[in-house]
Every structure is written in structure tokens, then in C-alpha cells.
Amino acid sequence: MTDALLELRGIDKRFPGVRALKDAQFDVRPGEVHALIGENGAGKSTLIKIVSGVYQPDSGEIMLDGAQVEFGNPRESHSAGIATIYQELGLYPELSVAENIFMGHAPTRKRLGFNTIDWEAMEAEAEALLAELNIHNLDVGAMVGTLNVGNRQRVEIAKALSLDARILIMDEPTAALTESDVEQLFSIVRLLRERGVSIIYISHRLNEVFELADRVTVLRDGEYIGTKNVAETDEAELISMMVGRTIKNLFPKQAAHIGEVVLEARKLNRPPLTRDISFSVRAGEIVGLAGLVGSGRSETAQVIFGVLPAESGEIRLNGQAVRITRPSEAVDYGIGYVPEDRGHQGLIREMTIRENTSMAVLESVSSRSFISRAKERALANGAIRQLSIRATGPDQIANKLSGGNQQKVVVSKWLASSPKLLIMDEPTRGIDVGAKAEIHRLMSRLAAQDGLAILMISSELPEILAMSDRILVMREGRLVGEFTREEATQENIAHAMMSEEARQAAGAAL
């Protein structure tokens, strides 16, 4: 770590209910492209927000040019030469390209004793900046609102350069771009690297990492996993770093009696992320659904739950064909869904534990549409005991609970509805190890004792391997693999998750 321009060490950051980063580290050298990768919730965004001064770390140090610095706000990070290009671009659509580039630091000249904006100089400098980036087809007088996403991004990059940025952070820069825009972006990135600008490149598209980056750092669950020279690694290794954690204290799954088919999906279609999906889940069975981010796992779950109703295909529950067009229908058919985004989709955080646990079963705690507080309280107290939710009582606001306990409240909401099928989307993401083991124990018991059919989506292969009776793998909206518990290994699942090109490359190497 001798020649680092920027270095972060031992960074810790907590939010209410989550530990976003623990002991994370990262460094970037002058003139390199350093990719930062990891699954959703791995802590990438938190880390770059610390670099750009949006968040302050709870502990740890940031070194710039070998000297310790503190960024109390984005402005301080800016003036240290760090610029960020966010997923949602921070431009003013009603202003021109030149005005956007020089927002806040426009060239001025004295006129009648006043400092006024020197429009000619501004446009000329804007043109010069764009020319440096090999961009010649962009009118500096055009309104930014009329530009396409690729051009807006170029304006944003030019703006960063006009501020003499030495470090440029790009957060998922290709997420919204067309193919030709992506190519142009790559050539700009290479140009910048040649000029000695350091680039922190965040993506979960591994092919971009191999195409652009010099080094790559992997985060997982807020922890630093490792940094590799891109030339010395391959896709398989990065995938296993991203998803292949060995969980300590992993709860051993109980053997369960596998019964009748509960859910049968036949040729479900809702492009682009659910294509021709057919599979089944039996009573007492835990089916793991693996795949990389963006492979369509959550979308498929939401097709079954009616959030994104299927365009074609058939869903059968206990042998009966059903039509599910909205979540309320799915709930009526006995499906529960513990969503990936706990705070937004799973819980109503402003409301109490009592109100959250009864949310899906209001009918059964009321008589003639009057809610019985007593029944609700009994339900919530039961959930608190059964799932050992650590709370002051049923009337505590859900938002005041830790992440793991919030997740238990979401699970208890669905258990109250006595579902036949429970879909759990990343059931243990972002919660601490203890709560994780408790959730695993609970899942195992529900399947073994109550004969519940569970479809579990997870980005952690060890979790998939430990909990599932059967494992399905998705890629690009399709089911591409199925493994029994016995035949599944970290390697063959990771291999199935990989893109076609990567597999060919891996095959050629063998």
C-alpha cells in the first residue's frame, strides 16, 4: 500500500438496525481503474458515499496522498478532487450543457464593475473539455433535458473534469446505457486513465470489470473480502468471492418428510426477467433459487405473488390452476412473500409490531370488520415469544427494532396467515449472525414440522447449499439448472450462474 492516492482503512458504518460496513478497506492508485463489486447490500454504495463525503464513517481512517483527511460533507470531498457520477444523474435538465458543466464555478469577467458570467469563455471552455474527451458531436448550447442518457453522462464526466477531479467515482455507470453508449463510455474511461485520473468503478456486471479494470475489490455483507489484479483472476473466482461465504454457526437443516406438490409453475412468462419458468415446490420442501443479481429471481417470485402478474403460463396450487393478478389474491390462495427490501416492501416501519403482524390476517383478528385489539395483541405476543423477537412489547414501533428482529416481524406476519407456500427473498440479508441462525432454524422447523413449502432466494451459496432440498439456478430470466441437495456443490452452482461467454472461457482454460 505504498503508492496509493486514496486509502480507506478499518471503515465501520452503522445505520439503525444494520451494520453497513465493518472493518472495510479500499485503496486506489493514481491512474488506475479499480472496480468495486458485490451483491446488493454488500456495502458498495455506503463505501463510496463515505469517500464522497455524504456519510461519515463511525470509525476508521481515510488517507489522501498519505495524509489523513476527514470529509464532513460532499463539498470537502469535492475540493479534495473527488467527483462522483451517480446512477441518478445530478444535472439540471433546464440548463444548457455548458451551464451544467460550469455550475458553481463559471468563468466570469467584470462588466460595469460587476462580476458577470463570461458566456463566450464558458462555451469555449466547455467545448474544449468535451474535445479532450473525444466528444465532438455534442452541442454545448443544448438543453441537458433534451439529451439522451449517454450524453448526459458525458456532460457529468466533463463537469467532474472541469473541477480538476483526480478521482472519479462511477456508480453503475452502464446500468441505463445502450450498447454504443457503453462503448463510448469505456473509451472515455480509458482516456481518463491515460491522463492519470483514478477511477473507482462500481458494477455488478463482471464482464465490464474484465474489460476495464486494473484491480477489483469484492465486498460482501459490509465486509472486505479481497482485492485482486484483474489479470490474475477470473469470473469464477470473483463469483465465489461475492457469494461464497462460509457462514459460521450455520444451522443444520432438519430432515423433512417431503409431501405433495404445493406449487407448480408452468411456463411462466413475464419478460425480460421471467421467461418460460417451470418448476414445483412440495410440502415440507425448501427449494433454493440461486443466481446473480439481475438474473430474475425476485421478479419470478413476484410473478407468483401477483406483484408482476404473469403474461402467460400457469400457476397451480395443490393441483388447482389459479389466476393471480395481485398480491391480495396470492394471499387468499395461501402464499406468503417475505420480500428482499424489508424496509420498503416487507414492513410498515412507522407502525407497531402488533399492527404489522396482523397486516395479512386482518380478517381473522376482527369480527364484522371491527379489529379486536385483544386478538391482535395475543397474535403479536405469540409471535414475539415464538420467534424470540427482542422488543419492549407488541406496541413497539417496528422501526425501532434491529434488522434481524424486523425480519422476524415480517416472517411472523406471514406465519400468522398459515400459508401453504412461503417465498423468502434473501431472508437473512443484512442481519447479524445470531438472528441469521434463528431464521434458519425457524425455516427448517416450518418445513419439517408444519410441512410448509418454502421457496428461498439467496445470493449466498452456503446458505443455499445448507438450507435447500433442491436448488434451482436462474440466469438472464431463465431457469438454467436444477440440482438435488446431494449433487449440489459451490462449484457446479456457481458455474451454472455464470454467463455463456465466461463458461466458454473457463472451458477453454481447462
Added chain:
Amino acid sequence: MQETTPAPRNPTVSEKLRRLIISQEGVLFLIMLASVLFLATRTDKFLTVDNLLQQGRFMTEIGLIAIPMTYIIITGGIDLSVGSILGLAAIVLGWTWQELGFPLELAIITAIISGTVAGFVNGLFIVRVGVPPLIMTLATLALYRGLAEGISEARSARGYPEWFFQLGQGEFLGIPTQLWLLIFAVIIFGIVLARTRLGRALYAIGNNETGARFSGLTVNRHLLFIYTFSGFMSAVAGYIFVSRVSTTRSDMGTGMELDVIAAVVLGGTSIFGGAGSVPGTIIGVVLIQLLKNGLVLAGVTSDATIVVIGSVLIFAILVNNFIQSRRGEG
């Protein structure tokens, strides 16, 4: 913060009382009481049974519309078209009776149905097309008023039979007839909001619509219902309005939406959704009405009255914010 879990126990009477007084509604009620006592010292015409009952008559229309408005604002929505729906219903009543020759009973029913349909249309576009409530009801604020003016052709209907005025000008057991209606509506819909599944769903939608949907609540159906309900109540208020003033004009209820929203927000309903109550709203309605009346009786000019009312609104909201935030820490 309590770290250990205390054994669940029922709060004592004095604790309950304390909680009630420092609640949003409690604070507002005390402010109302203080205002009443102050106004009573300024003029002896204010604090009389007759005057107060008369004020009850005047505030019924706003009170009736404020109930569904509370529901709507709790879900994070808004309905700006209520005043226009009131005007439309009033015009439909007069026009179908006088111009189309409907029996008056049928004219009343037609008017209420028109208002209900107008509310349903609001809800339909908000739910199905996804037009934001503010935009949709701003559009129908103009549209329904325009319809009313087009139908009325600037003529006013009058000459209603005697029985028609019972609701707007009569009394029952010594209390203005329409005030009974308001009292019943407040009790029933207050309980519906506080105690039933419908009420719970509205709070859930207002706090987190996605979360409500993902919990299997029928969000769209609830939203459609409350906007329709708002149209219905506005039309009923329109009928009462016509009965009270004995005539029908197309500009009835102009600007009323702002009075209604002011009362609801003053009553502690969060404009961002998720919190609020019918009792709070009704205290807001009463407070504004008593201030208007008391200040006029005390000889304050009408311009100054508006300024005072505005100031009291701001003061009440500040005091409440202060107390509620302190309560959150305690």
C-alpha cells in the same frame, strides 16, 4: 428508552388522562377552550346557546366533507374537487327539479348520485391511470365547476317547498337538524377509522403503500372507495347547503376545499399521510368556525379576522409539533 421488557400492565386512570391531554387532539382541544374563554370575555353575544347552535348549523357542510378528507389525507392523497362537487350536486338538484320536472325527492337522490359518481371518477383516474391525486382533483376542481355553470346557465333555482328546508333550517329536539347528521357521521366514521379493517388499511397505505400492497391489502379498492365516499359526502353537504340558504347557485362551495383541508390539517392529520383522526379533524372544524364567529361578534373587521385565524392555525400547529416531538423523546 427502556432496555428491559416490563411486564405488560394496564395503564392507570391518571396515566390515561395524561396521555389524552398531551395527545394531538388534547392539545388542540385546550387551545380551542382557551380561544372560547377569551372570546367570551370580548363579547357577551358569543357564548350563548343560540349562537353556538347557529354556528353548528354553519359548520355542518365543512364538517361532513372534512371526514372523507381526513381519510384521503391519511392515505397521503388530497381531494381539491370537493367544493366543486358540492356546487355540481346543488345545481343538479335545482336543475332536475325545476327544469326537468323531477319530483324533489328524486332530484335530491339524483344530486347525491351525481356527486358520488364525480368522486368515483376521481378515484378511477387516480387508481387506474395513476394520475397523482393533486393533479386529478385540481383538474376536476375546474371541470366539475364548469359543468355546474354550464348546466345552470347562470340561473338560480328557488321556490322550494316548505318540507325541503327542514334539514337546512329546521330543528330536532332543539338542535339544528343537520347538526344531528354531523354528530352521527362523526361518531360512525370516527369509529370506522379508528377500529375497523378499513381504517387500518388507510393508515397502512399512508405510511407505506408498497408495504401495504405486499401485505395483500387491496390498496386500489380502498383508494377508489375513499374518493367515491368524498364525492358522496360533498353531494350530501351540497343538499344541506341548498336547504339552508333556500336557493341554488352554481358558485356554491367555491374555495371550500381550502377550508376543509385547513381544518383537517389543523386537527393533526399529517399532510404526508399515515397519521390523523376524525376527532382531531372535528375539533379543527369547530375551532375555525368559533374563531370566525367570535371575532366578528367582538367587532373585529373581517380582514383582521382572517389574519387572526391564520395566526392561530400556525400557533396551534407549532405548539402541537413542539409537544409531540417532546413526547417522542420522553
